[in-house]
Amino acid sequence: MMFCGLYRESICLNHLHFTATIGSIHYQQSFLFMRQSQLFTKTRKEAPIDEVAKNAQLLIRAGYISKEMAGVYNYLPLGLRVVERVKQIVREEMNVVGGQELLMSSMQRKELWESTGRWDDEIVDVWFKSSLKAGGEVGLGWSHEEPIGEMMKNYITSYKDLPISVYQFQTKLRNELRAKSGIMRGREFIMKDMYSFCVDEESHLAYYESTKPAYMRVFERLGIGSDTYVTFAAGGAFTKFSHEFQTICETGEDVTYINKEKGIAINEEVLNDETLESLGVTREELIATKTAEVGNIFNFGQQKAEDLGLLMKDKNGENVPVWMGSYGIGVTRLVGVLVEKFADEKGIVWPESVAPFRMHLVGLNLDDTEIRDYADGVYAMLGAAGIDVLYDDRVEARPGEKFADSDLLGMPYRVVVSRKTKDEGTFEVVTRRTGETRHLTEGELTADFGTSASA
């Protein structure tokens, strides 16, 4: 019974390679589309009382995530799709700047962190630590600066090996004293962290600068480009400032002083006379704005490599420290920011670029076999057109419930099929963000939303 729907897809869309048949078993290779009746998650009218943050309330109500414990969330099928789509956008942009993806371990060596003086809980207060039954302690990765620098010793011996840029999507574990703001500040979260290794200051700074537009492209693709600012923030060991990417967000944790015309943004933590003077702005020109940090890049200079002993032979045969930078984007936090920024009173509103499905096909009057066959046909037609679609094929749910669920789930477009639309021969297409309703023919629908048009 469970696999009825799957079997049906196999039959009608076999020719599109959405399924492969080996012997008599049907393997579905891609979940481009899905029947809502098969989704194990359900929507809720009420959010758990212990969630105050809008992002967590809506994501839990809509069945995207569930809470495991304070600051720790599970990503359910719909939520995972959003995370994966955000990751893919980040991945593509990191690849543009030459990043090579890898995956470091979560368990880290105590001795390595001791060598840079950062194993001590007094120095780093977010450590999760454990011990091996065989003896010895391990840390659970809250950052990968040390391990990745250490590992790169195996691959960097000469200036000829550089530049190198590597990145990963990692589950970071941070023992925060207080988790808050739903998925925006948890103890376990997914982060993209990239590290660059360059031969001299010039190439290092050039690479550092190239990541800013790459980051901005990510945010533009997520629909928050115009609200995101490269922001001067507290620096690291080497430079006066680091650069944060701050997005205007009412529920953000930071306050950023912004001058839109001059394109200058300053985190309040470094707002002082010296900063203002060096950047050529006055306090009066800046507007204090609540923001959420969605990215942060650090220039380590040669300091980090020196601490780690990550040396290369230069042209004169001398051993010199490598120039390093690190570049972070909080992937799961970004999902939270998108919910916070775009949700309305009815629920989530996803940007098209990361919505779990582009289209929500809502079938009404499905207790009528004739209408159900018609709606199933529309579902197959949309799939054939290359549109990723979630199909509310629930027979027992009433229209009001389906519309409310659809609003809550937040797919960019809703297409209603019912006895009425069947009789009229058109499709009712509602844009979630604006509420605009259009009536399209099948040809118009596939032309507007099909694979060729969505590129």
Place this chain on the structure above:
RNA sequence: CGGGGUGUAGCAUAAUGGUAGUGUACGCGGUUUGGGACCGUGUGGCCCGGGUUCGAUUCCCGGCUCCCCGACCA
């Protein structure tokens, strides 16, 4: 880490020193069907430990949990 709260069914809640009622969700029967419909019926619950008491979900102590404010946030 300092301060303040919280804990009753999957979720949201009420009352009570004599072991608990409602909404929602879920099961069954029926009427409905374009914005979370209705009738009937059923399943399901007091965070953990100790104390006071004839008796504790209730009062007291401790623990844990979760939330909020602050601090912190590489």
